[in-house]
Amino acid sequence: MSSYGNMNIPSFTHGMDREDEEEMNIYANVDPINSFGVRTETENSKRHQTPQHTEIACVKIRSSRAAAVCLVLLCVLLLTAVIVLGVYIHTKSTNYTEEGAQLLTKNTNLTEERGQLLTNITNLTEERDQLLKLLTKNTNLTEERGQLLTNITNLTEERDQLLKLLTKNTNLTEERGQLLTNITNLTEERDQLLKLLTKNTNLTEERGQLLTNITNLTEERDQLLKLLTKNTNLTEERGQLLTNITNLTEERGQLLTNITNLTEERDQLLTKTIQLTKERDVLSLNKCDLIKQRDQLKQEKNEQSKSLCEKVGWTCYESIYYYVSSEVKNWTESRRYCTDRGADLIIINNKAEQDFVKRISGGAAVWIGLTDSDVEGTWKWVDGSRLTSGFWDPREPNGDRRENCVLNYSPGWADYPCDDTHYWICMGILK
The missing domain is CATH 3.10.100.10 (Mannose-Binding Protein A, subunit A)
Known part of the structure; x- marks a missing residue:
């Protein structure tokens, strides 16, 4: 029995703080006193009990002492885990705050660039509308406009393919999954700690604070992820707007060139139409004369054939x-x-x-x-x-x-x- 009071407790408290070691020493000093009192009572009882009762009492005493020591060790381990978790969460919170500030700055810059690009697109759109109003007066340009629309459709399909390729970028999704996994693991550890620490009100308060911090950090993380998504979308939108501006500028130049060429062709066609009309009128007159001559020739031929048939019988x-x-x-x-x-x-x-x-x-x-x-x-x-x-x-x-x-x-x-x-x-x- 006395050997239990002198057990090697420092081997269990090697990784703990000084306060934890002092607490363990107190429990270790209390054990010999309790063992001495129990031993005295046991010796007194031995004088009046049978050998069978004595063995049962010894087993019960040992079980109660082992349970007390295990409970103390579990409490110490829980305190250590809570302290490590608090330090880890504080570090992550600081990093998220800095990244959030950087993302907000980038978001502001991209918003300004998008506003400028939208202004440029509006101007180019107005110019294109004016050109289209001119084009509506010439029906021959309808076919070329169809070809231009086909080219725009092809470019739109290429843009959709690029967007599909960009959507395959899942780095942020993977990081989010890792964060959720870490939070899930921490939540499971927290639940295990809560089951063991239900009798300790101090740990309950700290648990509530940790849960609040985790919730806040989760909300901040979600906001940062949304900002990152907006940042990516704005960057893509800016690229698309620049491409559209370039395409519209080229299209305007092509349409102006086509209008000039079609105007010249129209004038040439009008001149040719006038000439062909005159030639058609002349040919119509000639056709009428030829038809009259043909009818006369047919009539003369029939008369000659009849006369020839009559001559030969x-x-x-x-x-x-x-x-x-x-x-x-x-x-x-x-x-x-x-x-x-x-x-x-x-x-x-x-x-x-x-x-x-x-x-x-x-x-x-x-x-x-x-x-x-x-x-x-x-x-x-x-x-x-x-x-x-x-x-x-x-x-x-x-x-x-x-x-x-x-x-x-x-x-x-x-x-x-x-x-x-x-x-x-x-x-x-x-x-």
């Missing part, structure tokens, strides 16, 4: 001349007769032509230019075109492979052997 009808034979030949010889004279056997495309052929042939059976000699059942005209619709006798065609050439007579068309001899009709086009 051919019949003219709508710029086409026809010949009805007065002798009979087979289909091949009849076609040869026509081709030797620059014509061919007649082709009938519609009801009017069919009626005309009946009229000039007098209802006699005549060869026409239709045959299926190449492919049986596939009727083709002498110009190579296929028959689409015809004027067949209801009983025709009925000759199969023996009858491959077509005659036209009163009931309609009929297929006959090509070697039979009949009259024929030639058809040619006036050129």
